[in-house]
Amino acid sequence: MVGESYRCGNCGAPLDITPETIATVCSYCGHLNWIREDLKEEVLMVSPIEEGKALEKLLEFASRRGLAEVFKKVNLSRATFVAVPFYFVDASAEAVYSGRVAVQVRRCRKERNRERCWVDTRSVYVNGVYGPYSSTVPVVARRGSDLVSVKALADRYMGSRVGAVPLGRVELDKSMWRGVLSIEIDGKTAMDIALDTHLDRLRELVEDYMRREAEQRVRRRGENVVGSSIVWRRITPMNIKMVSSRPVLLPMYIASYRYGNGMYRSILSGWDGEVVVLERPMKRLERIAWGSLAAVVSGILGGIGFALMDMWVGAVLAILGLAASWHCMRRALSPVKSVLFGSGVALSTRRLTQHRLLRILRGV
Numbered sequence: 139m140v141g142e143s144y145r146c147g148n149c150g151a152p153l154d155i156t157p158e159t160i161a162t163v164c165s166y167c168g169h170l171n172w173i174r175e176d177l178k179e180e181v182l183m184v185s186p187i188e189e190g191k192a193l194e195k196l197l198e199f200a201s202r203r204g205l206a207e208v209f210k211k212v213n214l215s216r217a218t219f220v221a222v223p224f225y226f227v228d229a230s231a232e233a234v235y236s237g238r239v240a241v242q243v244r245r246c247r248k249e250r251n252r253e254r255c256w257v258d259t260r261s262v263y264v265n266g267v268y269g270p271y272s273s274t275v276p277v278v279a280r281r282g283s284d285l286v287s288v289k290a291l292a293d294r295y296m297g298s299r300v301g302a303v304p305l306g307r308v309e310l311d312k313s314m315w316r317g318v319l320s321i322e323i324d325g326k327t328a329m330d331i332a333l334d335t336h337l338d339r340l341r342e343l344v345e346d347y348m349r350r351e352a353e354q355r356v357r358r359r360g361e362n363v364v365g366s367s368i369v370w371r372r373i374t375p376m377n378i379k380m381v382s383s384r385p386v387l388l389p390m391y392i393a394s395y396r397y398g399n400g401m402y403r404s405i406l407s408g409w410d411g412e413v414v415v416l417e418r419p420m421k422r423l424e425r426i427a428w429g430s431l432a433a434v435v436s437g438i439l440g441g442i443g444f445a446l447m448d449m450w451v452g453a454v455l456a457i458l459g460l461a462a463s464w465h466c467m468r469r470a471l472s473p474v475k476s477v478l479f480g481s482g483v484a485l486s487t488r489r490l491t492q493h494r495l496l497r498i499l500r501g502v
């Protein structure tokens with residue numbers, strides 16, 4: 139912490155910053171202070187709705203799913219406002235590819251009175267140019283934040299076309315400024331991160347395409363294709379184009395409810411109160427996972443110190459990540475308590491791997 143020497147340019151209140159902080163919002167007056175003046179740019183924010191309205195939306199959502207008893211106002215134990223800074227990077231790239239694909243085919247032959255079948259392999263060489271492939275990659279403007287685990291909120295934002303306005307024009311309750319997380323990543327770094335993500339996806343798409351191309355060629359010869367795998371491939375990206383948005387603060391509410399012996403949480407999009415993630419009764423293994431998170435979250439939310447902000451967002455992101463991993467665990471466990479996603483959360487976010495869940499838990 140090097141916070142002692144920094145004071146808010148507007149009201150003079152001390153600012154708590156870390157060596158990574160690029161810009162931070164004063165928790166007393168809401169003034170945006172640039173610690174790294176050389177990286178200064180306009181910051182946008184999506185205006186949040188009032189907490190009360192968001193909680194009403196949550197109750198409506200819960201009622202539709204038969205959970206009105208749990209998410210009643212009297213059960214509310216805490217609602218927390220957080221605004222997470224993101225960059226949205228538009229990326230586009232083509233790929234030159236070549237490689238060899240092993241295509242498995244099923245062959246059969248009549249032997250005396252019965253048919254004998256076996257699997258043969260056909261080796262197919264493919265090459266060409268794929269793309270251009272374009273996507274918008276959300277990048278959390280924070281150090282040590284897992285990109286995929288906050289995808290649920292970013293997905294919803296990208297799908298909702300809600301407008302963001304310059305931070306100076308957003309009016310927040312005084313207490314809410316504290317929930318605005320500082321910016322720790324500049325636009326150029328965000329583009330580097332987005333490029334990795336974009337090219338990873340491009341590579342996956344190209345590999346799928348190569349396999350399909352090889353399979354099709356074998357099928358056209360009248361063979362019965364049963365599978366394929368890539369033997370070797372060379373994929374070279376080209377014509378890469380990247381544009382980053384300005385930093386955009388996305389608001390959300392985290393609401394905790396006490397019901398029976400359990401705590402139930404929900405993450406709501408801060409601009410319309412729609413449910414991003416909602417907990418409902420689940421099996422013991424998840425209860426333990428959520429339980430440890432609950433301890434971390436309540437410990438953190440209890441404190442106000444800025445040092446805790448990192449862990450705070452970490453926990454928030456972990457909840458999102460954990461929740462997002464739910465669909466992967468569903469196969470292994472029949473739920474007593476599970477997580478519901480609101481609409482507008484991309485399928486890719488819902489289908490995160492169990493591996494990620496374990497990593498997040500270890501991180502917590």
Ligand SMILES: [Zn+2]
Nearest residue numbers: 146149164167
């Ligand atoms: Zn201030």
